[in-house]
Amino acid sequence: MKALPVDALPVAIIETLRAVLGEGNAALHEPCFQGNEQRYVQDCIASTFVSSVGAYVGRFEQALAEVTGARRAVAVVNGTAALQVALQLAGVEAKDEVIIPALTFVATANAVHYLGAIPHFADSEDQTLGLDPAALRDWLSTIAERSGAGAGRRNRHTGRRLRALVPMHCFGHPCDLDALLAIAQDYQLALVEDAAESLGSRYHGRHTGTFGLLGTLSFNGNKTITTGGGGAILTADMHLADHAKHLTTTAKRPHRWESMHDEIGYNYRMPNLNAALGCAQLEQLPNFLASKRRLAARYRDAFANAGLDQARLMQEPPGCESNYWLQTLILDERVADQRDAILTATNDAGLMTRPAWTLLHQLPPYRDCPRAPLPVAESLARRIINLPSSAGLA
Structure with missing residues (x-):
């Protein structure tokens, strides 16, 4: 695969993902059919x-x-x-x-x-x-x-x-x-x-x-x-x-x-x-959920070992048990402008990542709908990157 010029943060994120996922491609989320x-x-x-x-x-x-x-x-x-x-x-x-x-x-x-x-x-x-x-x-x-x-x-x-x-x-x-x-x-x-x-x-x-x-x-x-x-x-x-x-x-x-x-x-x-x-x-749901929690723990350990203070992994809220449907990396606001470079680099490396959805008030059919101030949603949309999350990856 042709190497693209990237800055330090995209390279560090790819290396961290590889520490969890190994070599080869990884889809964002694909089904697993191993039962009846x-x-x-x-x-x-x-x-x-x-x-x-x-x-x-x-x-x-x-x-x-x-x-x-x-x-x-x-x-x-x-x-x-x-x-x-x-x-x-x-x-x-x-x-x-x-x-x-x-x-x-x-x-x-x-x-x-x-x-x-x-x-x-x-x-x-x-x-x-x-x-x-x-x-x-x-x-x-x-x-x-x-x-x-x-x-x-x-x-x-x-x-x-x-x-x-x-x-x-x-x-x-x-x-x-x-x-x-x-x-x-x-x-x-x-x-x-x-x-x-x-x-x-x-x-x-x-x-x-x-x-x-x-x-x-x-x-x-x-x-x-x-x-x-x-x-x-x-x-x-x-x-x-x-x-x-x-x-x-x-x-x-x-x-x-x-x-x-x-x-x-x-x-x-x-x-x-x-x-x-x-x-x-x-x-198979209990096994899927256990696998996704294992994957979340591996991501957490890998990013902690990498020492990246420019990004954090989304963790389940206190008092909750999340299914970790999509593992989510949240960039620090100071490096939000590198989101697209990270998306480009990871996808070029065969690691499927994606941003959050375009916020609904920014879509043509819904631009004129009523809305509250949206400072946090607008900030999150600039900083969210979803990582490969399939249960089979764990």
């Missing part, structure tokens, strides 16, 4: 029930509920669909505002937009990379006003109802849920967790995605477990779970032969074929 995947998928094919009907969907939903501690889990086609339906079930309507972090994947905002609602961006905190409760409370104290008895709060600048709050557990690290739940209660906001990245993560012993009215998961190919494409809605409310199941199966009323649909629903049910893959993946 082929057997379950072949069984699904043999049954001929590969689409929206079949035993593996219910089996996968039950296993998810057991793993997360949720009372119910409803499997759907992807995490974005899960969040869209969860927000609808939480009462989000067209022209409502939904508070979400600016530092998140675009799907969080898209799910809001699909309902005709408006994303309202809030800042993140340095310790968790999730929504900053203190900054959010300060912001709401200036822009939220009562809109009438029992009607919640509205944005005094836009006149729109503030309807929901969506914490996203960034790279698998739990947010400060206690403080965010208190804000949701004080401002009459429905709290819906975007736990797309945090399967296996726990906040004070309790699984993420189970604190709000509803929570959502993703099983895309780059997640801790995968169903190829897929997601799930978690809730303790049996009525909401039943409604979620109904909405995501085209709102079709059960009948032996009639096709009667009693409301506008979605064709969002997870296919049985994907659920079969998910059942096998869930069986």
Whole structure:
């Protein structure tokens, strides 16, 4: 591979990564299929029930509920669909505002937009990379006003109802849920967790995605477990779970032969074929999580031995257990201008790294959305580098 001229910091980071990963290429995050995947998928094919009907969907939903501690889990086609339906079930309507972090994947905002609602961006905190409760409370104290008895709060600048709050557990690290739940209660906001990245993560012993009215998961190919494409809605409310199941199966009323649909629903049910893959993946989740924690420890030791004071590795917040979905290096602000040089050098060396997502308020579709001051999110976006994180690397 052609060597490129690089300065000292990119070289030192490559050497440190090599100390953990050895020689050769390393993907950012790739799935690991070492269990019953082929057997379950072949069984699904043999049954001929590969689409929206079949035993593996219910089996996968039950296993998810057991793993997360949720009372119910409803499997759907992807995490974005899960969040869209969860927000609808939480009462989000067209022209409502939904508070979400600016530092998140675009799907969080898209799910809001699909309902005709408006994303309202809030800042993140340095310790968790999730929504900053203190900054959010300060912001709401200036822009939220009562809109009438029992009607919640509205944005005094836009006149729109503030309807929901969506914490996203960034790279698998739990947010400060206690403080965010208190804000949701004080401002009459429905709290819906975007736990797309945090399967296996726990906040004070309790699984993420189970604190709000509803929570959502993703099983895309780059997640801790995968169903190829897929997601799930978690809730303790049996009525909401039943409604979620109904909405995501085209709102079709059960009948032996009639096709009667009693409301506008979605064709969002997870296919049985994907659920079969998910059942096998869930069986291996404890091993995946242990491997990712070992990888995090090896990175931590390697960077400590390297003596690099210009960067730090993201660690799980106090009182939390993170799944370390994506291992995250955070550059010091004084070397933030070297981020792209590090990304270029590492990727040229066959070590796949990437920056954080483009902040949502900087994307063309969302530039005019309401937002709080975002100094921390904007700083983090300049400094985050995700490192190779596959469970197989450990």
